[in-house]
Amino acid sequence: MDLAHSPVLLKDSIDYLVTNKDGIYFEGTLGFGGHTEEIYNRLSKKGTVVSTDVDLNAFNYCKKKFKDKDRIKLYNFNFSFVDVIAKIESLEFFDGILVDLGVSSFQLDNAAAGFSYSVDSALDLRLDKSLKRTAADFINDEPEDRIADVIYQFGEEKNSRKIAYQISLARSKRRVESTDELKKIISSVTNPKYLTKTLSRVFQALRIYVNDELGVLKSFLNNSLPVLRKGGRLVVISYHSLEDRIVKEFFKYENLSCVCPPDSPICNCGKVKSLDILTKKPIIPTESEILINKRARSAKFRVAERL
Numbered sequence: 160m161d162l163a164h165s166p167v168l169l170k171d172s173i174d175y176l177v178t179n180k181d182g183i184y185f186e187g188t189l190g191f192g193g194h195t196e197e198i199y200n201r202l203s204k205k206g207t208v209v210s211t212d213v214d215l216n217a218f219n220y221c222k223k224k225f226k227d228k229d230r231i232k233l234y235n236f237n238f239s240f241v242d243v244i245a246k247i248e249s250l251e252f253f254d255g256i257l258v259d260l261g262v263s264s265f266q267l268d269n270a271a272a273g274f275s276y277s278v279d280s281a282l283d284l285r286l287d288k289s290l291k292r293t294a295a296d297f298i299n300d301e302p303e304d305r306i307a308d309v310i311y312q313f314g315e316e317k318n319s320r321k322i323a324y325q326i327s328l329a330r331s332k333r334r335v336e337s338t339d340e341l342k343k344i345i346s347s348v349t350n351p352k353y354l355t356k357t358l359s360r361v362f363q364a365l366r367i368y369v370n371d372e373l374g375v376l377k378s379f380l381n382n383s384l385p386v387l388r389k390g391g392r393l394v395v396i397s398y399h400s401l402e403d404r405i406v407k408e409f410f411k412y413e414n415l416s417c418v419c420p421p422d423s424p425i426c427n428c429g430k431v432k433s434l435d436i437l438t439k440k441p442i443i444p445t446e447s448e449i450l451i452n453k454r455a456r457s458a459k460f461r462v463a464e465r466l
């Protein structure tokens with residue numbers, strides 16, 4: 160694995176997260192273990208970190224890395240199962256919960272992982288290799304309109320229709336199976352000036368779709384509330400506006416104590432305010448962090464406290 164990976168927004172996010180040195184913390188996006196290790200280092204000998212990654216490579220890497228640390232417990236589960244993991248650990252609550260969404264530099268830079276358009280590999284894009292459908296299955300088997308919608312919705316790419324049309328032409332001759340083949344198709348209808356941006360948008364869209372990343376994020380947020388101790392914090396580091404919007408809306412909704420229509424004479428909705436928002440605006444990296452770590456460029460995090 161590429162050991163040059165540096166965890167994004169590390170100090171600030173963990174400063175917010177850890178409020179009890181003796182507590183039990185959950186990290187849903189283990190990766191290279193950067194955030195997990197920082198949480199561990201802030202805890203006393205009574206504290207524990209429970210971390211998971213859906214990617215088996217990341218899990219195996221961290222199993223080795225943390226083999227001597229018995230207060231770091233590792234899972235190879237989707238983080239949306241935060242409540243299930245609490246049950247397995249016989250815990251009622253975590254003292255804080257963090258996710259650092261998206262993919263790691265290892266996944267992006269490693270050809271075998273198949274996440275990047277900059278290296279030729281099978282067009283896969285599954286974080287969890289037990290999922291049935293790869294990105295290649297999607298672009299070869301779905302109707303052209305559906306492909307255009309996914310590229311537009313999850314990649315915010317204006318040329319989605321043109322790209323989907325070219326994909327449908329190419330696949331009528333033979334299946335599109337590799338990242339290079341898809342890259343060629345996209346290049347054939349994209350101004351070279353915008354090619355890099357378009358490629359990242361299309362690959363991002365396919366990755367979000369194949370892994371149902373937005374659906375998973377929503378489930379995770381819902382499932383994390385019942386297992387977050389009162390006073391505990393939920394920290395979410397995101398990398399694009401689609402993720403950030405979901406987090407912002409969830410925090411806003413959970414911050415409301417009433418959702419009755421404005422003209423309702425009395426409140427009968429039963430809504431309970433369950434989160435206090437600690438970051439009115441998301442926290443973003445400093446210029447110097449972005450200079451050192453280009454993955455930090457689009458990162459931001461929000462924090463809310465369980466009431």
Ligand SMILES: C[S@@+](CC[C@H](N)C(=O)[O-])C[C@H]1O[C@@H](n2cnc3c(N)ncnc32)[C@H](O)[C@@H]1O
Nearest residue numbers: 166188190191192193194212213214237238259
């Ligand atoms: C940005 S990296 C995390 C880096 C990590 N915080 C570190 O400091 O090394 C995101 C990680 O989350 C994992 N991941 C993404 N979606 C996931 C999910 N739904 N459940 C569990 N892990 C997930 C990815 O496999 C990847 O390893």
